[in-house]
Each structure stands twice: as C-alpha cells, then as structure tokens.
Amino acid sequence: MNKGVPLLEAKGIVKQYPGVLALDKVDFDVFSGEVHCLAGENGAGKSTLIEIIGGSYKKDEGTIRINGTEVEFASPKEAQESGIAVLHQELPVLPYLSVAENIFLARQPRNKAGFVNYSEMYRQARKWLDIIQADINPRSLLGSLPMSKQQLVSIAKALSLDAKIIIFDEPSAVLTSVELKRLFEIIGSVKKEGKGIVYISHRLEEIFEIGDRVTVLRNGRLVGTRPIEEINRDTLIKMLVGREISEEVPTERKEIEDKAVLAVKGLCRKGIFEDISFTVNRGEILGVYGLVGAGRTEVIRVIVGADPLDEGEIYIENRRVRIKSPKDAIKYGICLAPEDRKQHGLILGKSVQENIVLPSLHRFKRSLFLDYGRMRSYTRKFVSSLRIVTPTLSQKVRFLSGGNQQKVVLAKWLGMEMKVFIFDEPTRGIDIGAKEEIRSLIRKLAEEGRAIIVISSEIPEIMSLSNRIVIMHNGRITGCLLREEATKEKLIAYSMGANHI
Amino acid sequence: MRITKEKPVELLSKYGLYFVLLLLIVVSAILSPLFFSYSNIANLLTYNSFTGLLSLGMTFVILTGGIDLSVGSMVGFSSILYATMLHGAIFTFMPDNIFIYTGSPQLTPLFPQGINIVVVFLICSVFGFISGSISYKFRIHSFIVTLCFMIFIRGLAVSYTHGQPLFGMPEYINFIAYGTFLSIPMPAIIWLTASVFSIFLLRYTRFGRGIYAVGGDEEAARLSGIKSAIYRIMPFIFSAFFASLVGIMMSGRMACGDPKIAQGWELDAIAAVVIGGTSLFGGRGTIGGTVVGVLIIGLIINIMNLLEIDAYPQQMVKGVIIIAALALHNLLSGRRYS
Ligand SMILES: Nc1ncnc2c1ncn2[C@@H]1O[C@H](COP(=O)(O)OP(=O)(O)OP(=O)(O)O)[C@@H](O)[C@H]1O
Ligand SMILES: [Mg+2]
Numbered sequence: 001m002n003k004g005v006p007l008l009e010a011k012g013i014v015k016q017y018p019g020v021l022a023l024d025k026v027d028f029d030v031f032s033g034e035v036h037c038l039a040g041e042n043g044a045g046k047s048t049l050i051e052i053i054g055g056s057y058k059k060d061e062g063t064i065r066i067n068g069t070e071v072e073f074a075s076p077k078e079a080q081e082s083g084i085a086v087l088h089q090e091l092p093v094l095p096y097l098s099v100a101e102n103i104f105l106a107r108q109p110r111n112k113a114g115f116v117n118y119s120e121m122y123r124q125a126r127k128w129l130d131i132i133q134a135d136i137n138p139r140s141l142l143g144s145l146p147m148s149k150q151q152l153v154s155i156a157k158a159l160s161l162d163a164k165i166i167i168f169d170e171p172s173a174v175l176t177s178v179e180l181k182r183l184f185e186i187i188g189s190v191k192k193e194g195k196g197i198v199y200i201s202h203r204l205e206e207i208f209e210i211g212d213r214v215t216v217l218r219n220g221r222l223v224g225t226r227p228i229e230e231i232n233r234d235t236l237i238k239m240l241v242g243r244e245i246s247e248e249v250p251t252e253r254k255e256i257e258d259k260a261v262l263a264v265k266g267l268c269r270k271g272i273f274e275d276i277s278f279t280v281n282r283g284e285i286l287g288v289y290g291l292v293g294a295g296r297t298e299v300i301r302v303i304v305g306a307d308p309l310d311e312g313e314i315y316i317e318n319r320r321v322r323i324k325s326p327k328d329a330i331k332y333g334i335c336l337a338p339e340d341r342k343q344h345g346l347i348l349g350k351s352v353q354e355n356i357v358l359p360s361l362h363r364f365k366r367s368l369f370l371d372y373g374r375m376r377s378y379t380r381k382f383v384s385s386l387r388i389v390t391p392t393l394s395q396k397v398r399f400l401s402g403g404n405q406q407k408v409v410l411a412k413w414l415g416m417e418m419k420v421f422i423f424d425e426p427t428r429g430i431d432i433g434a435k436e437e438i439r440s441l442i443r444k445l446a447e448e449g450r451a452i453i454v455i456s457s458e459i460p461e462i463m464s465l466s467n468r469i470v471i472m473h474n475g476r477i478t479g480c481l482l483r484e485e486a487t488k489e490k491l492i493a494y495s496m497g498a499n500h501i
Numbered sequence: 502m503r504i505t506k507e508k509p510v511e512l513l514s515k516y517g518l519y520f521v522l523l524l525l526i527v528v529s530a531i532l533s534p535l536f537f538s539y540s541n542i543a544n545l546l547t548y549n550s551f552t553g554l555l556s557l558g559m560t561f562v563i564l565t566g567g568i569d570l571s572v573g574s575m576v577g578f579s580s581i582l583y584a585t586m587l588h589g590a591i592f593t594f595m596p597d598n599i600f601i602y603t604g605s606p607q608l609t610p611l612f613p614q615g616i617n618i619v620v621v622f623l624i625c626s627v628f629g630f631i632s633g634s635i636s637y638k639f640r641i642h643s644f645i646v647t648l649c650f651m652i653f654i655r656g657l658a659v660s661y662t663h664g665q666p667l668f669g670m671p672e673y674i675n676f677i678a679y680g681t682f683l684s685i686p687m688p689a690i691i692w693l694t695a696s697v698f699s700i701f702l703l704r705y706t707r708f709g710r711g712i713y714a715v716g717g718d719e720e721a722a723r724l725s726g727i728k729s730a731i732y733r734i735m736p737f738i739f740s741a742f743f744a745s746l747v748g749i750m751m752s753g754r755m756a757c758g759d760p761k762i763a764q765g766w767e768l769d770a771i772a773a774v775v776i777g778g779t780s781l782f783g784g785r786g787t788i789g790g791t792v793v794g795v796l797i798i799g800l801i802i803n804i805m806n807l808l809e810i811d812a813y814p815q816q817m818v819k820g821v822i823i824i825a826a827l828a829l830h831n832l833l834s835g836r837r838y839s
Binding site (some may be wrong): 056075088095096105107108110115357 | 633656704705706707710711713714717718720721722723724725726728729784785
C-alpha cells in the first residue's frame with residue numbers, strides 16, 4: 001500500500017540523555033493517508049522520537065526528510081512551518097489564557113491593521129471545537145476545564161494547524177469512549193484527506209482499530225515495523241514486552257465482610273452532582289464508571305476535602321465525620337491518587353526515591369534518624385515490580401518518561417497505610433505489562449482489608465477489578481451493579497443515563 | 502458547569518479592586534471637603550504619574566515572571582545624564598573643589614534640543630536590554646541581575662557629579678513637568694496615554710499575547726512555536742525606558758538633574774503592580790489593575806495627608822495596607838488553578 005516518497009522519513013535517529021540512551025538508531029516513516037501507530041513500554045523512547053520529529057529536542061545523529069528533502073529543525077516553530085503538528089503527552093497548556101487563545105497561540109487572527117481580532121479568533125475556535133463536537137466555550141479559561149476537555153482543546157489545536165502530519169502522543173489517556181470514538185472518526189477523515197498520522201497508545205485495541213502499520217520500540221531500539229494485518233494481539237504483545245505476560249485473570253477472592261468503612265449519604269454540590277450515596281466495605285473494591293463530565297472526580301474531591309460540600313453526610317466506620325481539607329481526609333485514613341498526577345502527585349525536582357517514600361517517611365525512622373538502607377530497598381521493590389525505567393533511584397522524576405512518572409505516583413500511594421484508597425484512573429498512560437501489576441497491587445490492598453474506590457473509564461479494567469460498580473451520569477448515580485451482573489452493554493447504557501434496563 | 506458556579510467569586514475578584522478604589526474615593530470625600538478640589542485632584546494625579554509610569558514597565562516585567570529592581574536607580578541616572586548632556590557632555594567627572602554650575606542658565610546642549618532626550622532614552626534602554634539579556638541568557642533570576650544593576654547604576658549616576666545635582670533645564674521641559682492640557686497636568690497625561698498604549702499592546706498584539714504565554718509557562722509557549730527571548734528581554738527595555746522618561750520629567754520638576762532621586766521607588770512600583778492583581782509568578786495581570794493599584798496607594802497617602810498624619814506613621818500604614826489588600830485579593834479569588 002505504501003508507495004512513493006514518504007511524507008516523513010526519519011533514519012538512524014540517536015538520542016542520548018545523561019545515563020540513558022533514549023533512542024538507538026531508530027528508523028520511522030509516515031506515508032500520506034496512513035495511520036502509523038507507535039508502541040512500546042513506558043520509557044521505550046516514543047515521546048523522545050516524536051519530540052525530535054516535532055523540533056522540540058535535538059537529535060544526536062540521524063536524518064529527517066520531509067517529502068524527500070532533508071530538514072533540520074531548530075525549534076518547534078520550524079517543524080510547525082514544515083507541516084508537522086504534535087499533540088504532546090504532557091499537555092502544554094496555559095491555564096490562565098482562554099481556550100481560543102490556547103488554540104491560536106502565536107498565530108491569532110489579525111485584522112488589517114495587524115491587531116488581534118478577538119471575535120474572529122473566538123469564531124474560528126468555535127468552528128474547530130464544533131468539528132470535534134466539543135461542547136466548550138472558546139472564551140472560558142483553559143484552566144477551568146477538566147483534563148479531558150483540555151485534551152479536546154489540544155486536539156482542536158492540532159487540527160487547526162492544518163498540518164500534513166499530525167502526531168498524537170497518547171491522546172486516549174484522558175479521553176473516554178465517546179470522545180475517543182469521535183477522535184477516531186476525525187482521524188479517519190483527515191487520513192482520507194491524504195494526511196499522515198502518528199498515533200501513540202498503550203491500548204492495543206486502539207492500535208488494531210485505527211492503525212495501518214505499527215512500529216514497536218523497546219529500550220530505545222527498534223523492534224520492528226509491521227502492517228497491522230500481519231500481526232495479532234499476541235504477536236504485538238510479544239514485540240512490546242519481549243516476554244509473556246498474563247492479562248486480566250481476576251482471581252476469585254474470599255467473601256467480603258459486611259463492614260462499611262466509608263459511607264456517603266446524599267452528597268450534593270450545587271450544579272455539579274446531587275444525591276450521591278454509596279458504601280464501601282472492608283476488603284471491597286468499588287468501581288465508579290461514567291463518561292467524562294459525569295461528576296466522578298468531583299464527588300471524590302469532596303470526599304477528600306478538596307472541594308466544599310453543600311449537602312450530605314460522610315461516615316467513616318459508622319461515625320459521622322466532617323472533612324474540610326485534604327489533611328482531615330488523611331487524618332481519617334482516606335487517600336486519593338488523583339487523576340491529574342503531574343500537578344498534584346509529584347515533586348518533579350526530587351528523586352524517584354524521595355517521591356516514593358515521602359508519604360511513608362515515618363516508617364523508616366530509626367530512633368532520631370532515617371534508615372536509608374530500608375528506604376532504598378523499599379523503593380527498589382516498587383521500581384522493579386512496576387518496571388519503572390530509571391537509570392538510578394536518585395534520578396529526578398522530571399527526567400522520567402510520562403508513564404514512568406505515573407508509576408512513581410502510584411508507588412507513592414500504594415505504600416501508604418490507609419483505610420480507604422481512592423484511585424482516579426490508576427492505569428492511565430501505563431504500559432500493558434505494568435498495568436496488570438498495578439491492578440494486582442490494588443487487589444492485594446483489598447485483600448489486606450482496605451476499602452478501595454477505583455474510578456476508571458476503561459470497562460475491562462473496571463470489570464476485572466471491582467466487586468461492585470457504581471455508574472454515574474450527569475452528576476447522579478444511575479446504576480449499581482455487582483460484578484456478576486455487570487456487562488459492557490449495561491455499563492454503557494447506565495453511563496448514558498438509562499435508569500433501568 | 503464549573504464556570505457558572507464560579508461566576509460570583511470571579512466577578513468579585515475581578516472588580517473588587519475597582520470597588521476598593523471607589524470606597525477610598527468616598528472615604529476621602531467624606532474626610533475632607535477639599536478632596537474634590539481641582540488642585541487636590543491635579544496634585545494627586547501628578548504625584549502618582551511617576552510611580553504610575555514606573556509600574557507600567559514593571560507590569561510588563563512581572564507578567565513574564567521577572568522583576569526589575571533597577572528602575573529607581575535608572576530614574577536618578579537618566580536625570581543626571583540628561584542634565585550633563587544639556588551641559589555639553591555625556592560624562593563629566595567633576596573635580597571635588599568646584600561646586601556645580603548652580604543655577605547656570607548657560608546651557609550648551611550636546612545635541613540639538615529634543616535629540617538629547619532621545620539619546621537618554623536610548624542609553625537607558627540599552628541598560629534594560631543588557632539586564633534582560635543577562636537574566637535570559639545565563640538563566641539568573643532578574644531579581645539578582647537587577648539588584649546588581651540597581652547598585653551599579655546608582656553608583657554610576659552618583660559618580661557623574663560626585664552626587665551633586667546639576668542645575669539648569671530648558672523651557673520645554675517645564676511644560677512636560679508643570680504644564681497642563683485641557684487643565685489636566687502634563688505628567689498625568691503622559692502617564693494615562695502610556696497606560697492606554699500599554700493596554701492596547703498587551704491585549705491587541707501578538708507580542709502582548711506572547712508575553713502572557715511566556716509568563717504563564719515558557720515551555721508550553723515554546724512548544725506552541727513562540728521563541729521566548731524577545732518576550733523575556735523586551736519588558737526590561739520598556740521598564741528602563743519608562744524609568745528614563747520619569748527621570749527626565751523629574752528633572753523638569755526640580756529644574757535640575759539629581760542622581761540621588763527616586764530611591765526606593767522600585768518598591769512602590771512593585772507594590773502597585775501586585776495590588777493591581779498581577780501575579781508575581783507571571784502570566785496573569787492587567788495594566789488596568791496596575792493603574793488602579795497606583796491610585797489606591799496614592800489615595801491612601803492622600804487620605805493620610807488630609808488627616809495630617811506624619812510621614813513615618815504613613816509608611817507603617819502603607820506597609821500594613823499592601824499586605825491586607827493582597828490577602829483580601831487572594832481570599833476572594835481563591836487559588837483554584839494556581
Ligand atoms: N530530559 C530527559 N533527561 C534525561 N532522560 C530523559 C529525558 N527525557 C526522557 N528521558 C529518558 O528517555 C527514555 C525515553 O523516554 P520517553 O519519554 O521517550 O518514553 P516513552 O516511550 O514516551 O514512554 P511513556 O510511554 O511512558 O510516555 C526514558 O527512559 C526517560 O527516562
Ligand atoms: Mg511518552
């Protein structure tokens with residue numbers, strides 16, 4: 001199918017970071033009218049490769065050709081001018097500027113006199129947002145939008161650049177199924193226009209759904225490039241991890257004790273959600289499913305005291321508590337691994353070890369001092385079980401790949417001694433090998449008798465983890481199912497607002 | 502959904518500043534019938550236009566996440582530089598024993614009249630360019646760089662004439678300093694014109710929008726195709742330019758060049774900018790806020806003058822009020838997305 005000169009051809013790309021050979025002679029090309037997926041475990045070098053193509057990092061060796069002519073990008077701007085649009089993994093957004101301005105940054109529409117024409121800018125932003133069917137006001141501040149909406153804005157921006165090559169670095173990590181479906185339709189239509197698309201994802205089903213070819217990287221090296229017809233799920237997994245992994249085999253667990261640890265009654269926050277009641281028992285994993293905007297994260301934020309509560313009651317072990325701040329929540333034994341981990345969960349300038357041990361420091365006290373040896377072995381345990389790719393334990397977290405940063409945050413929370421654990425999208429952005437590991441760590445916490453709430457937009461994940469599933473739609477609970485009763489169809493129906501099926 | 506919910510709070514934090522200004526005006530009017538007199542208003546505007554101009558430049562700098570401590574020294578430097586040029590040189594070391602051309606009308610300007618001013622602007626702007634570039638290139642926070650410049654430039658200014666003022670100013674400077682247009686004092690006109698110009702620049706040009714972007718998140722701006730150098734350096738040039746403008750206006754008002762004036766004015770400017778709602782972390786703030794900030798500080802001092810409070814207690818009150826204003830502002834706006 002791929003004939004002629006590729007739109008983009010990268011050959012022998014080498015990139016060395018201090019202590020990490022991120023890319024080792026990698027070849028990659030994109031033809032007009034194809035979706036070329038890029039896959040690999042966390043830290044394999046995917047983002048590095050596309051950042052080099054997009055002009056934000058400099059390569060050490062290798063050549064990049066666009067339509068057959070060699071190019072050397074000194075800045076993202078030059079790459080943009082050559083027709084490359086990149087949707088970055090770490091959404092680079094300006095929260096205090098409007099949505100429209102984020103879309104048209106540095107290329108705002110201007111009137112004849114050369115001044116920024118705001119009404120035109122809002123109009124054009126509206127147009128691009130409509131194309132992706134995003135219900136977002138172009139005038140609102142970007143920072144006031146939830147993550148998924150911010151991602152939609154970035155997608156609108158990538159499309160508006162009118163590039164020949166559009167690169168998506170894990171766009172699905174913060175989108176839910178409806179939005180993702182829409183994204184795939186859009187990708188389908190720009191593909192027909194003859195554009196080339198690069199798509200990075202850890203979700204294999206996505207790769208098989210939209211990919212034409214797939215390139216797999218492992219430890220900075222090219223494992224291979226294959227047309228999608230020539231591979232299946234198993235061969236792809238083998239290429240990805242180079243070893244066998246067992247996937248999604250939820251072991252039957254012992255009966256759950258009927259002892260409520262956390263119970264909420266009639267929680268309400270005006271205009272956002274109302275009448276939310278549920279209970280989580282000792283040793284139970286409660287899944288919370290819903291589309292983005294259903295209010296799941298908002299409910300959790302109230303429970304951990306990050307937002308004020310308008311009405312309703314919260315009980316911990318049958319005792320009514322008032323949680324006014326995250327500190328109160330921790331006092332009562334509730335902790336949250338938030339959805340937006342980059343902002344809330346990590347100290348980027350500190351090392352992997354410092355981040356992981358931070359919430360459990362008291363455990364490493366030895367009289368007046370801290371036991372560094374035990375801290376190191378504790379950290380090492382997580383680094384190896386979650387397969388965190390880092391040259392040393394003292395590497396600053398800032399320099400880890402996106403997925404590895406996620407793993408560090410999770411390791412941090414997984415080691416805490418709490419009664420209630422809340423995980424908001426725990427495996428987002430994490431490669432398949434480590435995903436299963438994280439799930440089994442969550443199951444282990446439950447077996448130890450903790451109460452667990454997992455918010456997830458991935459149906460298979462929520463089905464494999466939860467004992468019970470609560471489904472939310474538009475700020476209300478529309479359904480509650482035991483795992484045995486839950487099916488994909490029922491979850492979707494409830495999440496779209498159906499009350500009884 | 503979240504947006505509607507935050508509206509009242511946002512409104513309050515957005516317009517709270519104007520409300521405070523209004524309140525202060527009402528209080529002043531009640532305290533003294535003289536408040537609304539022409540001379541009081543004219544004085545108020547004139548005295549505040551100097552801090553006002555400095556805080557315009559400062560707003561640009563702070564919007565990009567920097568700070569400029571050198572503006573006070575720059576005012577003194579431009580004042581003495583201008584005076585020396587009027588006397589026929591760019592640089593004169595005065596021998597110790599000769600005391601000044603006191604009141605000498607014998608001006609032998611180095612260049613034809615208006616050009617001297619332009620040269621002062623240029624030289625000061627170059628200093629701004631240098632401090633901005635050093636901070637940008639070597640990644641030293643501008644707090645440190647401009648602190649050094651503050652000391653260096655004041656030293657330079659004072660060395661010119663061994664700290665002595667240099668008297669004698671041409672007629673037309675008088676007009677800038679004391680004249681009126683439609684009975685509005687000239688300094689106020691200059692300040693307000695420059696403010697309007699700055700508002701326009703920040704809101705309606707890509708350059709202005711780029712300042713917000715770079716100040717908000719330099720990396721995000723870079724990935725969107727913005728080269729940050731110009732946005733990080735230009736504000737220092739603006740700031741130095743406005744400082745030299747103030748220096749020349751001040752020379753007119755005092756009828757002399759004085760290297761020792763405007764000590765500590767940078768702090769007044771920073772206070773006004775911050776009261777006006779501009780974030781010290783950059784990326785957020787408006788010129789309108791800064792103008793109101795200047796007026797708020799000015800009014801508070803005016804009220805204290807009307808109440809005949811002494812200068813030193815005035816300073817205490819000023820310090821307390823600045824903190825109170827900021828605390829209130831943060832309480833109202835919350836720190837939702839910061
Ligand atoms: N600025 C940096 N300094 C040092 N090392 C870095 C830097 N950026 C990335 N790395 C390292 O380079 C390797 C490749 O990172 P990259 O971000 O390309 O991975 P990735 O394939 O995108 O992973 P993920 O799926 O987690 O996003 C990682 O081991 C990472 O630690
Ligand atoms: Mg990545």
